[in-house]
Structure formats: structure tokens, C-alpha cells
Amino acid sequence: MSSTEPERPAVHVPVLLHRVTELLGPACEGDGAVLVDATLGLAGHALALLRAHPGLRLVGLDRDPDARAEAARRVAAAGCTGRATLVPAVFDELPDVLDRLGLAEVSAVLFDLGVSSLQLDRPDRGFSYAVDAPLDMRMDPAAPRTAADVVNTYPAAELARVLRVHGEERFATRIAAAIERERAREPFTRTGRLAELVRTSIPAATRRTGGHPAKRTFQALRIEVNDELGVLERALPAALAALAVGGRLAVITFHSLEDRMVKRVLAAGAADRTPPGLPVPLPGHGPTLRLLTRGGEAPSDAEVAANPRAASARVRAAERIRREVAA
Incomplete structure (x- = not known):
């Protein structure tokens, strides 16, 4: 293995581990309880819950074969292989996965969204703007569309829309115009060239604050390549529909686009849907969900100090x- 392709990822630090296990724990206690980790990654959260609840069964989904292989190794090392089923799937395929496994309902579902530690720590995957690498960004290496395809083939107006909507990039039009100009000279194939172009396209005064200038562009391209928001929009209702009464859902987000979508879906489930103006709530129109967190809970200062990600x-x-209640 080369230095850019480590045999195994560095030590994995699951984000918000204590809080997630605290939130999902009550739903995972009984023998035969089923946890769906819809974004398995390196299985950090799932393993903590498996260790804490000896009767728990895990169904882990991940589209990334490298992540699944490393997760399987870690599950085996923990002696939990017999309680784990790892499935090559995108998380909006959850209903089909549960149907194939004969599971009518589950006890808990976890989404840990965004790019995984393994993907960030493998420069050859092209997710990082800090290391020059192929312009890829596919979570499933077999998927047909890469970030290079998006950058080199999208019309400038569509590329600007992607950067503005998925990356909340206020200089989207300027960056898209620069990409269109430069790709006519030579197609983009490497992250380094793209990151430098973005840096020079943003006013110098803006570059001095807010982190790396290419951060928002790379986020937007990653979301577009992997259809992350579309997948999440389809997956959240499916996950809630699969929950047994007393079952729990936890979602970790890393940017406002995801968080707003999760907030909207959970708030809708926690609301009374009796039409306005009626003196009493209508039967069957009450909330189906109870919110367990006050807004989006952030990690502690100590956790951020230990794990900046x-x-x-x-x-x-x-x-x-x-x-x-069926209509």
C-alpha cells in the first residue's frame, strides 16, 4: 500500500457518540430489538450500541464498499458478527432492504450524514480540497457520475445553481464562469486545480475569513454527485414509517441544508394536524412523534477540541x- 492508501483508516472518532447512544439506547434495550444504521461508515455508533445492548441486532447500510469492509472487520473484532447484517445500499433503499430481510418494523434508525472519515482520509477518493487528487467524490466508486463530470459538462448557469443551492456559495456565478472559461482550455481532472481556481475567483477580502475558500464548492459538488439531499428527502419518511411505536430516530447533520430538512420532517410529525378553528383536536390527527432534542444539539466544546470534525x-x-390512522 502507498502512503496515500493506508491499509486501514486512522482511529475513528464517532461524532456525538455519547449523546446518540443516550438518545437511541431506550429503544435498543430489549432482546430482538433492531437498529438500522442507515449510514454505517466505520460502524462507530453501531458498535457502541451493540456493546451496550447484548440483545440488539444491527442492519447496517452503506454504498461504499471500502467502508463496509472496514465496518465488517470492526464488527468481527468486537465479536458481534452474528448480530449484524451489512448491506450494500443507499439509505433511500431502506424499505426494500427491510422487506428482503423480513422486517416489518424496527426499533431505532440512525443517520450520520455527510462524508465519512474513511472517505476524507483517503486522498484518492477526491473529497478533500486540501490534497491534490482525482476529481471524483463518489461515495460509491462504481457510480457513473464523478465530480469531474459535473464540473466539465454542466452549463455555467446550472453549475452556478448547484454551487449556490448545495453550497450556499454567494460567489457561485463568478466561480461557475471561471470554471467554464478554464475547462474550455483544459478539462478539470484534479482537485488541486479546481481548489486553486475557486480560491482566485473569490475576492481577497473574503478569502481571509471563513476557512478554505473552496469548502463550499466542494460540498456542493459532493452533494450533487451523490444526490445527497434527494436521497435524504426520500429516506426520512421511509425511516419514520419503519419505526415501531416506541422506536427512535436520530439524525446527525453537518450543514444547514440537511438540518433544515430534518427539522421540517420531525416538526411535521410532532404537530397536531387538526384543522384550525376546531374547538378540540380530532381523533387520529394528533402527533405521531415526540421530539427528544431541543432543536439541533451541538457537540460540547470538549468534543470539538478532541475532534475538530x-x-x-x-x-x-x-x-x-x-x-x-388509515384514512
């Missing part, structure tokens, strides 16, 4: 308190 993380959680 946790700085932007927020967790929201809810418990199913009743089933929907």
Missing part, C-alpha cells in the same frame, strides 16, 4: 408515539 455537527431525534 465535530464542530458543525448537530443531532435531532424523535420517538414514535403512535401509528398513523
Whole structure:
């Protein structure tokens, strides 16, 4: 193995580990309880819950074969292989996965969104703007579209929309125009060239604050390549529908686009849907969820000091308190 392809990832530090295990723990206590880790990654959260609850069964989903292989090794090392089923799937495939496994409902679901530690720590995957590498960013290396495809083929207006919407980049139009100009000279194939172009496209005064100038552009491209927001929009209702009464959902987000979507879905489930103006709540129109967190909870200062990648993380959680009543 070369120095850019380590045999195994560095020590993995799961974000908000204590809080997530605290939030999901009550739903994982009984024998036969089923936890779905919809974004398995390196299985840090899942292993903590498996160790804490000897009767718990894990269904772990991940589209990344490298992540699944490392997760399987860690699960085996913990002696939990017999209680774990790891599935090559994107998390919006959850209903099909549960159907194939014969699971009508589950006890807990966890989403730990964004790019995984393994993907960030492997420069050849192209997720980082800090290291020159192929412009890839696919969470599933077999997926057809790379970040280079997006950068080199999207019309400038569409590229600007991606940067503005997915990256909340206020200089999206300027960056897209620069990309269009430079790709006509030579297609983009490396992260280093793109990161430098973004840096020089942003006014110098702006570059002095807010971290690396290419951060928002790389986030936007990663989200576009992997359809992250579309997948999440489809997956959240499916995960809630799969929860048993008393089951719990926890979602860790890393940027405001994800967090707003999670907030909206959970708030809708926790609201009474009796039409306005009626004197009493209608039967069957009450909340189906109970919120377990006050807004998006952030990691402690101590956790951020120990693990800087946790700085932007927020967790929201809810418990199913009743089933929907069929119309």
C-alpha cells in the first residue's frame, strides 16, 4: 500500500457518540430489538450500541464498499458478527432492504450524514480540497457520475445553481464562469486545480475569513454527485414509517441544508394536524412523534477540541408515539 492508501483508516472518532447512544439506547434495550444504521461508515455508533445492548441486532447500510469492509472487520473484532447484517445500499433503499430481510418494523434508525472519515482520509477518493487528487467524490466508486463530470459538462448557469443551492456559495456565478472559461482550455481532472481556481475567483477580502475558500464548492459538488439531499428527502419518511411505536430516530447533520430538512420532517410529525378553528383536536390527527432534542444539539466544546470534525455537527431525534390512522 502507498502512503496515500493506508491499509486501514486512522482511529475513528464517532461524532456525538455519547449523546446518540443516550438518545437511541431506550429503544435498543430489549432482546430482538433492531437498529438500522442507515449510514454505517466505520460502524462507530453501531458498535457502541451493540456493546451496550447484548440483545440488539444491527442492519447496517452503506454504498461504499471500502467502508463496509472496514465496518465488517470492526464488527468481527468486537465479536458481534452474528448480530449484524451489512448491506450494500443507499439509505433511500431502506424499505426494500427491510422487506428482503423480513422486517416489518424496527426499533431505532440512525443517520450520520455527510462524508465519512474513511472517505476524507483517503486522498484518492477526491473529497478533500486540501490534497491534490482525482476529481471524483463518489461515495460509491462504481457510480457513473464523478465530480469531474459535473464540473466539465454542466452549463455555467446550472453549475452556478448547484454551487449556490448545495453550497450556499454567494460567489457561485463568478466561480461557475471561471470554471467554464478554464475547462474550455483544459478539462478539470484534479482537485488541486479546481481548489486553486475557486480560491482566485473569490475576492481577497473574503478569502481571509471563513476557512478554505473552496469548502463550499466542494460540498456542493459532493452533494450533487451523490444526490445527497434527494436521497435524504426520500429516506426520512421511509425511516419514520419503519419505526415501531416506541422506536427512535436520530439524525446527525453537518450543514444547514440537511438540518433544515430534518427539522421540517420531525416538526411535521410532532404537530397536531387538526384543522384550525376546531374547538378540540380530532381523533387520529394528533402527533405521531415526540421530539427528544431541543432543536439541533451541538457537540460540547470538549468534543470539538478532541475532534475538530465535530464542530458543525448537530443531532435531532424523535420517538414514535403512535401509528398513523388509515384514512
